[in-house]
Structures are given as structure tokens and as C-alpha cells.
Amino acid sequence: MILIVTIIFSLFYLFQINKMTFALCQSREIPEEKQPKIYRTVNILVTILILSLYLEVLLKV
Template identity: 55%
Template sequence: MISIFIVLSIFILFYVNKLTDSLCIQKEIPEERQHKVFRTINVLTTILLISSYIEILFT
């Protein structure tokens, strides 16, 4: 189960980063701020994935 979850998590993080890049291009966010945007979204997505794994684990 953990291996499936890890594979799906990697896919989700990759796809979220792809969408974030599209957002930065569409909204014309300067390159100086893009690093903050990516970091914030990646941290929040990681927290969401970890919390969902913990919920699945204890259910």
C-alpha cells in the first residue's frame, strides 16, 4: 500500500508543479516571486499528502 501511495504522491507533486508553472506564466508572475510560489504550493501539497496518508493508515 505504501508503494502505491508513494508513486501516486510523486505523480501528484509533478502535476501540481506543472500546473503551478502554467499559473506563473498566465499571471506573469516575476521570476523572483516564482520560487516562493512553488515552495509554498509544494509545502502545502506535501502536508496534504502526508495527512491523507496518516488518515488512510489509521482508518
């Protein structure tokens, strides 16, 4: 059950973070060539954050 809730939360959260990253790239006028690197970095960091959250919740239950 915890895994399903975490996956749903993660997908929603990752979608929202990508929307904010897109807005950042647009407002700062970041060149198209640098944008994939920014998205990749943000997505990796958010994935690490979500995994650590899942492990923390899993170990406390």
C-alpha cells in the same frame, strides 16, 4: 503496500501540481524572483495534504 502506492501517487500528483503552478506563473506573468516562493509554498502545502491522506488511510486500515 499502502506506502508504495502512496509514494507513486504522491510523485505523480506533485508533478502535476508543479505543471499547473508553472502554467499559473506564465499566465499571470509573475516575476522570476517571486516564483521560487510560490513553488515552495505550493509544494509544502501539497506535501502536508499527502501526509495527512497517508495517515488517514493508515489509521483506517
